[in-house]
Amino acid sequence: MTKSELILKLSESNPHLYQRDIEILVATIFEEISYALECGNRVELRGFGTFATKKRGARTGRNPRTGDSVPVSEKFVPFFKTGKQLREKLNH
Amino acid sequence: MAEDTLTRAELTEAVYEEVGLSRNESAELVETVLGEMSNALIRGESVKISSFGSFTIRNKSERIGRNPKTGVEVPITPRRVVIFKPSHVLKSRINSPQDK
Numbered sequence: 001m002t003k004s005e006l007i008l009k010l011s012e013s014n015p016h017l018y019q020r021d022i023e024i025l026v027a028t029i030f031e032e033i034s035y036a037l038e039c040g041n042r043v044e045l046r047g048f049g050t051f052a053t054k055k056r057g058a059r060t061g062r063n064p065r066t067g068d069s070v071p072v073s074e075k076f077v078p079f080f081k082t083g084k085q086l087r088e089k090l091n092h
Numbered sequence: 093m094a095e096d097t098l099t100r101a102e103l104t105e106a107v108y109e110e111v112g113l114s115r116n117e118s119a120e121l122v123e124t125v126l127g128e129m130s131n132a133l134i135r136g137e138s139v140k141i142s143s144f145g146s147f148t149i150r151n152k153s154e155r156i157g158r159n160p161k162t163g164v165e166v167p168i169t170p171r172r173v174v175i176f177k178p179s180h181v182l183k184s185r186i187n188s189p190q191d192k
Contacts (some may be wrong), residue, residue, distance in 0.1 A: 001132040003141045009128055010121070021111050025121055028110045029103055030144045036098040038185050043098040048126045049174070053186055075187050078145070080176030089134050090149070090172040 037078050047085035054079045133174055145178040 011019045033043050043051040053076040061072040107118040129139050138148040157168040
């Protein structure tokens with residue numbers, strides 16, 4: 001399922017809403033989650049899952065082609081943990 | 093940087109402000125979005141949200157685990173897990189320098 005398929009599905013089940021509004025709705029949800037992560041905050045959606053960022057310390061990497069050492073600076077990576085309810089529904 | 097948690101309540105409020113529906117309907121729609129995404133995953137489909145990331149299902153076969161406290165071996169049953177792969181857009185947003 002892609003974002004546009006999700007929007008289509010929501011428009012079908014909500015014929016009283018403009019598709020434009022559903023597009024804004026979906027965009028707002030993912031923008032809010034992205035922005036929270038950007039600020040270093042957690043996102044907790046009970047039953048679905050939680051998003052958080054994890055710190056990856058600075059390290060010395062290597063260029064796989066040349067074998068040269070390159071410094072890799074500290075960075076943050078987004079991380080998702082599946083919620084309990086969704087995990088159970090996947091495996092019942 | 094203050095550690096805050098975004099929940100359904102904040103998502104509902106943002107939708108209420110951006111879309112202009114009632115708070116009740118905004119809350120229901122947030123729930124529907126999460127529900128549709130969950131249902132797709134439960135059906136075994138992946139969910140791809142451009143410029144955000146994709147959720148895919150991975151099948152794990154049975155393996156032997158160990159209770160870390162007692163050391164007793166226990167079989168871990170085969171299961172399906174969700175893998176989230178963030179998009180490049182999201183990854184770079186998280187690492188772009190900014191005032192927080």
